[in-house]
Amino acid sequence: MTSRLDDFESYRERMNQRISQIDHLGIKRFYSLDSSAYHDGALSGKTKELLGLVASMVLRCNDCIDYHILQCIEAGYTDEQLYDAFNMALVVGGSIVIPHLRHAVESLDLARAK
Amino acid sequence: MTSRLDDFESYRERMNQRISQIDHLGIKRFYSLDSSAYHDGALSGKTKELLGLVASMVLRCNDCIDYHILQCIEAGYTDEQLYDAFNMALVVGGSIVIPHLRHAVESLDLARAK
Amino acid sequence: MTSRLDDFESYRERMNQRISQIDHLGIKRFYSLDSSAYHDGALSGKTKELLGLVASMVLRCNDCIDYHILQCIEAGYTDEQLYDAFNMALVVGGSIVIPHLRHAVESLDLARAK
Amino acid sequence: MTSRLDDFESYRERMNQRISQIDHLGIKRFYSLDSSAYHDGALSGKTKELLGLVASMVLRCNDCIDYHILQCIEAGYTDEQLYDAFNMALVVGGSIVIPHLRHAVESLDLARAK
Amino acid sequence: MTSRLDDFESYRERMNQRISQIDHLGIKRFYSLDSSAYHDGALSGKTKELLGLVASMVLRCNDCIDYHILQCIEAGYTDEQLYDAFNMALVVGGSIVIPHLRHAVESLDLARAK
Amino acid sequence: MTSRLDDFESYRERMNQRISQIDHLGIKRFYSLDSSAYHDGALSGKTKELLGLVASMVLRCNDCIDYHILQCIEAGYTDEQLYDAFNMALVVGGSIVIPHLRHAVESLDLARAK
Numbered sequence: 001m002t003s004r005l006d007d008f009e010s011y012r013e014r015m016n017q018r019i020s021q022i023d024h025l026g027i028k029r030f031y032s033l034d035s036s037a038y039h040d041g042a043l044s045g046k047t048k049e050l051l052g053l054v055a056s057m058v059l060r061c062n063d064c065i066d067y068h069i070l071q072c073i074e075a076g077y078t079d080e081q082l083y084d085a086f087n088m089a090l091v092v093g094g095s096i097v098i099p100h101l102r103h104a105v106e107s108l109d110l111a112r113a114k
Numbered sequence: 115m116t117s118r119l120d121d122f123e124s125y126r127e128r129m130n131q132r133i134s135q136i137d138h139l140g141i142k143r144f145y146s147l148d149s150s151a152y153h154d155g156a157l158s159g160k161t162k163e164l165l166g167l168v169a170s171m172v173l174r175c176n177d178c179i180d181y182h183i184l185q186c187i188e189a190g191y192t193d194e195q196l197y198d199a200f201n202m203a204l205v206v207g208g209s210i211v212i213p214h215l216r217h218a219v220e221s222l223d224l225a226r227a228k
Numbered sequence: 229m230t231s232r233l234d235d236f237e238s239y240r241e242r243m244n245q246r247i248s249q250i251d252h253l254g255i256k257r258f259y260s261l262d263s264s265a266y267h268d269g270a271l272s273g274k275t276k277e278l279l280g281l282v283a284s285m286v287l288r289c290n291d292c293i294d295y296h297i298l299q300c301i302e303a304g305y306t307d308e309q310l311y312d313a314f315n316m317a318l319v320v321g322g323s324i325v326i327p328h329l330r331h332a333v334e335s336l337d338l339a340r341a342k
Numbered sequence: 343m344t345s346r347l348d349d350f351e352s353y354r355e356r357m358n359q360r361i362s363q364i365d366h367l368g369i370k371r372f373y374s375l376d377s378s379a380y381h382d383g384a385l386s387g388k389t390k391e392l393l394g395l396v397a398s399m400v401l402r403c404n405d406c407i408d409y410h411i412l413q414c415i416e417a418g419y420t421d422e423q424l425y426d427a428f429n430m431a432l433v434v435g436g437s438i439v440i441p442h443l444r445h446a447v448e449s450l451d452l453a454r455a456k
Numbered sequence: 457m458t459s460r461l462d463d464f465e466s467y468r469e470r471m472n473q474r475i476s477q478i479d480h481l482g483i484k485r486f487y488s489l490d491s492s493a494y495h496d497g498a499l500s501g502k503t504k505e506l507l508g509l510v511a512s513m514v515l516r517c518n519d520c521i522d523y524h525i526l527q528c529i530e531a532g533y534t535d536e537q538l539y540d541a542f543n544m545a546l547v548v549g550g551s552i553v554i555p556h557l558r559h560a561v562e563s564l565d566l567a568r569a570k
Numbered sequence: 571m572t573s574r575l576d577d578f579e580s581y582r583e584r585m586n587q588r589i590s591q592i593d594h595l596g597i598k599r600f601y602s603l604d605s606s607a608y609h610d611g612a613l614s615g616k617t618k619e620l621l622g623l624v625a626s627m628v629l630r631c632n633d634c635i636d637y638h639i640l641q642c643i644e645a646g647y648t649d650e651q652l653y654d655a656f657n658m659a660l661v662v663g664g665s666i667v668i669p670h671l672r673h674a675v676e677s678l679d680l681a682r683a684k
Contacts, residue, residue: 015672022675026493026657033485034665037433041482042422047389048430051396055434056666058324058397060175061630063669080384087140088390091379092397094322095148096170096286099177102129105136140379147371151319155368156308161275162316165282169320172283172552174631194270201596202276205265206283208550209604210514210626213633216585219592243558250561254543254611257603262551265596284552288403289516291555315368323376324398327405330357333364400666402517429482436664437490438512438628441519444471447478493661498650503617504658510621511628511662536612544618547607548625 005110008066038071046075050085057089060100066107073111082108119224122180152185160189164199171203174214180221187225196222233338236294266299274303278313285317288328294335301339310336347452350408380413388417392427399431402442408449415453424450461566464522494527502531506541513545516556522563529567538564575680578636608641616645620655627659630670636677643681652678 019027038048049071056064072082086104090097133141152162163185170178186196200218204211247255266276277299284292300310314332318325361369380390391413398406414424428446432439475483494504505527512520528538542560546553589597608618619641626634642652656674660667 012672015676018679019671019675022653024653024657026489026497027653027660027671029485029489029492030657030660030665033482033489034433034668036485037430037482042420042426043392043430047392048426050385050389051393051427051430052434054393055396055400055431058322059400059434059666061666061669064666078384083136083138083141084384084390085393087138087144088379088385088393089397090141090144090322091376092323092394092401094286094318094325095144095320096173096175096178097322098148099175101133101141102126105133106129109132140375140383143371143375143378147368147375148319150371151316151368156306156312157278157316161278162312164271164275165279165313165316166320168279169282169286169317172550173286173320192270197592197594197597198270198276199279201594201600202265202271202279203283204550204597204600205262206280206287206551208514208546208553209548209600210629210631210634211550212604213631215589215597216582219589220585223588240558243562246565247557247561250539252539252543254603254607255539255546255557257599257606258543258546258551261596261599261603262554264599269596287552289552289555292552311364311366311369315366315372318369318372323372324401324403324406326376327403329361329369330354333361334357337360400664425478425480425483429480429486432483432486432664434665436628436660436667437486437662438515438517438520439664440490441517443475443483444468447475448471451474490661493658498648498654499620499658503620504654506613506617507621507624507655507658508662510625511659514625515628515662534612540612540618541621544607544613544621545625547604548622548629 005066005070005107005114008063009070012063012067046077049075050077050081053082054085054089054092057086057097057100057104058093060093060097062100062103065100065104069104069107070111073108079108079112119180119184119221119228122177123184126177126181160191163189164191164195167196168199168203168206171200171211171214171218172207174207174211176214176217179214179218183218183221184225187222193222193226233294233298233335233342236291237298240291240295274305277303278305278309281310282313282317282320285314285325285328285332286321288321288325290328290331293328293332297332297335298339301336307336307340347408347412347449347456350405351412354405354409388419391417392419392423395424396427396431396434399428399439399442399446400435402435402439404442404445407442407446411446411449412453415450421450421454461522461526461563461570464519465526468519468523502533505531506533506537509538510541510545510548513542513553513556513560514549516549516553518556518559521556521560525560525563526567529564535564535568575636575640575677575684578633579640582633582637616647619645620647620651623652624655624659624662627656627667627670627674628663630663630667632670632673635670635674639674639677640681643678649678649682 038045053068053072056068086101152159167182167186170182200215266273281296281300284296314329318329380387395410395414398410428443432443494501509524509528512524542557546557608615623638623642626638656671
């Protein structure tokens, strides 16, 4: 079961390389802009990772949720802090977010089990 | 193939228990609020299940669709009534709903086959 | 203030006539399909109006909400029943629906005041 | 022009009172749950306000944006921090967020001018 | 009535200048990336304007619709071609797009009347 | 791996037949309306396929993306043109589209490999 996250990460890696190889200037610039958005600035990179996680949950994108959970763990968030962020997404986005909450909690458990 | 619905139900059950175990007050209250919303009130619980189904379809959430189809069957809706509800979701939500219509029709067939 | 609904209805009427005058076969067929969806079938037209209202609320479209509230009133729903439908939309769609709940409650009050 | 925010706040206040007067248990519990979500917990209330703002922007709800900008100002965020949050929403949500970015920047300017 | 489009354009212009003045590097780069996306490339700029219009309609953003209608007119599209694009958005996005179809048809009429 | 597209196509075929067999007049008319929307008209069928692809990407529906990529290949688009369309969807829809961009690029590679 831990391999769900591993599969996601290797697929993500492989396809991002393929996309880089396509060499479309606009797409490359978007990827660079996207990375930069999470760097320390007026807000810390750590805060921005949490913003990315909650935005992914209310927009209901499981791959984005997995990516940001891994980033949030690396940034040092505790489980209790992430549960609090999950709750924010649930209240803002409603019960339609529940399947993504289940996914997020499972991803967090899997990531901690590594 | 019947097992797609069984897998969904056991995953849903297992993760909801895990979420309950997390013991986040806000999340627990949301779950309770969500259950209560489908109880008989000024509108019947049966009518509310249908509202939940159509809302899930226009918001395009397959897990939510499966859950509400099972609830609608239990509430006593006929296939013809559910097809009529599927049509409402299709007209309101457009052709982007078609993959979810395919999923819904398959789920209904699987559930009836049990 | 009652005129907000009147303005909406006259704008809606005027633009629908203009769209009909454009005479695009696809658009005309869509309008006809949309009307037919709300006719009595396996589900009653009355039930379908409520489905249309809740779908409009979770998709967060104020004009659609106003249209379906007027239809629901004509179909004979009580305020308490409509509040119950509003609650369904709020729970499914989350706090992002709150501004549309405010709009819906105001529209219902305005329509009853006529 | 400052009055756009004042109009929003008085409308919001008036309609929330009207909704409270409706006395629907589910809706009242949702409002209470929504307020509680922003209290200090494992994450600070201040962080949660920012999560609410970015969620509102990617979900593209101007009224929610205005509400959360006012809350974020009260929580002590600087303009530079809010611009950084706006940028997060823009990158996650894409150019479809631009009209809401314009609205957010105007609202922030109006609120600071008070 | 022609002034609805004029008001939109002057507001858009004024706020974009204000946003440029904020001088946030990420936001400035996003604006530049957004402009570049519509330049001639493997697809013509003219085709891209139409893609922008239909994307705006299915995502239901009136300001974006107005902007892209003006761009599409400048790119040389006929009314009949734009009606065909409107129909695409209606079929993909469903009846929830109808209020935006009304807006789009009115904007096109206003722009042609100038 | 080529079989992901084959599986999608056979599932799509099978379920569309099942839906046709249900014989719901509204659903059948919607399917017919949907097909007609992509026929040559004021805009060419080829242009409309591209509109369908970009609409599917910004609305984030992988099945719709796969369907439209296959249609776009049949309509004669080159990879470079499709990458340009992918970029449009990415800029309009933001980083939340990235997982769907990965899916789209993989689907295009799989389809070309046949």
